Amino acid sequence: xxxxxxxxxxxxxxxxxxxxxxxxxxxxxxxxxxxxxxxxxxxxxxxxxxxxxxxxxxxxxxxxxxxxxxxxxxxxxxxxxxxxxxxxxxxxxxxxxxxxxxxxxxxxxxxxxxxxxxxxxxxxxxxxxxxxxxxxxxxxxxxxxxxxxxxxxxxxxxxxxxxxxxxxxxxxxxxxxxxxxxxxxxxxxxxxxxxxxxxxxxxxxxxxxxxxxxxxxxxxxxxxxxxxxxxxxxxxxxxxxxxxxxxxxxxxxxxxxxxxxxxxxxxxxxxxxxxxxxxxxxxxxxxxxxxxxxxxxxxxxxxxxxxxxxxxxxxxxxxxxxxxxxxxxxxxxxxxxxxxxxxxxxxxxxxxxxxxxxxxxxxxxxxxxxxxxx
Amino acid sequence: xxxxxxxxxxxxxxxxxxxxxxxxxxxxxxxxxxxxxxxxxxxxxxxxxxxxxxxxxxxxxxxxxxxxxxxxxxxxxxxxxxxxxxxxxxxxxxxxxxxxxxxxxxxxxxxxxxxxxxxxxxxxxxxxxxxxxxxxxxxxxxxxxxxxxxxxxxxxxxxxxxxxxxxxxxxxxxxxxxxxxxxxxxxxxxxxxxxxxxxxxxxxxxxxxxxxxxxxxxxxxxxxxxxxxxxxxxxxxxxxxxxxxxxxxxxxxxxxxxxxxxxxxxxxxxxxxxxxxxxxxxxxx
Numbered sequence: 001x002x003x004x005x006x007x008x009x010x011x012x013x014x015x016x017x018x019x020x021x022x023x024x025x026x027x028x029x030x031x032x033x034x035x036x037x038x039x040x041x042x043x044x045x046x047x048x049x050x051x052x053x054x055x056x057x058x059x060x061x062x063x064x065x066x067x068x069x070x071x072x073x074x075x076x077x078x079x080x081x082x083x084x085x086x087x088x089x090x091x092x093x094x095x096x097x098x099x100x101x102x103x104x105x106x107x108x109x110x111x112x113x114x115x116x117x118x119x120x121x122x123x124x125x126x127x128x129x130x131x132x133x134x135x136x137x138x139x140x141x142x143x144x145x146x147x148x149x150x151x152x153x154x155x156x157x158x159x160x161x162x163x164x165x166x167x168x169x170x171x172x173x174x175x176x177x178x179x180x181x182x183x184x185x186x187x188x189x190x191x192x193x194x195x196x197x198x199x200x201x202x203x204x205x206x207x208x209x210x211x212x213x214x215x216x217x218x219x220x221x222x223x224x225x226x227x228x229x230x231x232x233x234x235x236x237x238x239x240x241x242x243x244x245x246x247x248x249x250x251x252x253x254x255x256x257x258x259x260x261x262x263x264x265x266x267x268x269x270x271x272x273x274x275x276x277x278x279x280x281x282x283x284x285x286x287x288x289x290x291x292x293x294x295x296x297x298x299x300x301x302x303x304x305x306x307x308x309x310x311x312x313x314x315x316x317x318x319x320x321x322x323x324x325x326x327x328x329x330x331x332x333x334x335x336x337x338x339x340x341x342x343x344x345x346x347x348x349x350x351x352x353x354x355x356x357x358x359x360x361x362x363x364x365x366x367x368x369x370x371x372x373x374x
Numbered sequence: 375x376x377x378x379x380x381x382x383x384x385x386x387x388x389x390x391x392x393x394x395x396x397x398x399x400x401x402x403x404x405x406x407x408x409x410x411x412x413x414x415x416x417x418x419x420x421x422x423x424x425x426x427x428x429x430x431x432x433x434x435x436x437x438x439x440x441x442x443x444x445x446x447x448x449x450x451x452x453x454x455x456x457x458x459x460x461x462x463x464x465x466x467x468x469x470x471x472x473x474x475x476x477x478x479x480x481x482x483x484x485x486x487x488x489x490x491x492x493x494x495x496x497x498x499x500x501x502x503x504x505x506x507x508x509x510x511x512x513x514x515x516x517x518x519x520x521x522x523x524x525x526x527x528x529x530x531x532x533x534x535x536x537x538x539x540x541x542x543x544x545x546x547x548x549x550x551x552x553x554x555x556x557x558x559x560x561x562x563x564x565x566x567x568x569x570x571x572x573x574x575x576x577x578x579x580x581x582x583x584x585x586x587x588x589x590x591x592x593x594x595x596x597x598x599x600x601x602x603x604x605x606x607x608x609x610x611x612x613x614x615x616x617x618x619x620x621x622x623x624x625x626x627x628x629x630x631x632x633x634x635x636x637x638x639x640x641x642x643x644x645x646x647x648x649x650x651x652x653x654x655x656x657x658x659x
Contacts, residue, residue: 054412078406097404
């Protein structure tokens, strides 16, 4: 981190006295090259509502097990805004800002919550878990892989919220029925895929986790075998390895997905049915049953969408880069607040400050006067 | 600011009267995000443990105002207050139900608030705690403004009678899945008083009680037998409730205006009438 970072960290505990804040602002100005801090009430700018003396607070947020300081934030800022714009965790998406769409879902003290409806200042001593926290060691979690593998992703905007909702569901209910899965996902709006992929992903993960747990149990039973008295700890480690191996083996989730979908719902042309023909009679169509009267060339066949992990040669295909968790990388200084926009050409540095470009229209802006009677 | 007890919260509110008490924040932050509200200070009520539980008290249940909808939807709750549990379950998606609270629902007094018709039908009372101490107010008096909250007061508890009889909450929405109610009906039976109590939500700024219809239909029920009712009487009850709660539609929409106010009013009347008929049928089943 740069000077500004250390200065801000130092002032974090020093309450929010104006002087401390001004010092921080000066340090920011010195390092960023832009004159005034748009978040500082003393700077007299109205971009983020500082001029009217709206109250600001500093606090610590525990996000994914890491304490993150937030400095001089307006008290009305939502947790979503603070996560995205101040902490650089852009996994939670802002859709409606009214709690309707579920794209901003995070876990707050283990409860799935719409981050846009939580005042960040009041989440100060809560445990916050975002979608970045699901991906351990830079690899996507089983839920995320299942969502990708079962075609639940198209534009992808709803998927972080969906992944949080599925995680939350499977934490509380290891074998959700289809109705329970639908109820759990009812707050996550998806305008692309029609939810079938997400429901299939829930089922696939539930199944793979159950099988992994079973394998771990078997391994533990083997370890407890009294005939083999050597190294209980090693055996336990072996059990863990076996469980992981079982989970890894289950990772290609596409195979059970198709079957599950076909059992439960009407089959649509875009549903993936990988490996459907295996074990079926020659003239069997998944949609219409036995097709004895038709020649092979006349059969209606299900269009075979390519499952993510099952097409030939997948093992040889280069693996994509592991998913990077959204923390700022060392060596890349991150602004502590939504940074000033690019000044227009000819503008004097130090005078021109734009609100952050990512700020939705009408959010945190003074120009938005309260409407009478609304 | 996160007080840990109700007294601390009242003191904090007295110290800074401009502060906004926040429980779940689901309604408040919606207004803040839309630019309709700029709080000068917040008092978080989420850490007040005494408000987050409930207990029995003299044949009634004393519910903390901080009970979330998710908590109210659980089976133990549903066994005692089925209509309230059903309203809480249908109040919104899990993300909102995990945060939104009973007290917030009452204080916000949104016309489409789902627990409000249930509380009105149950004739619940609320305990308001202020610097001068607490006072009990019927929830209908609070909602209609007959006895509004005074400055510096916080909603502490909601007292709900335990009737040990069927209760039904039904709501009509614009989509499958949880969303804002177009109309909702809560109906509870009170066998001890041989009464049916019914409240219609979301059609007016406050939940409405069709008292005459209630009185009439409770005379049609065979209370000593199997609590059966003639289907025609149930249908008439639906019409009665709808006529009482939705104003007379205008004669006809102007030329060329389809789906205008007259059509909307007719549709709303039909919706309320069907909801009330079904609610009665399910309660007496």
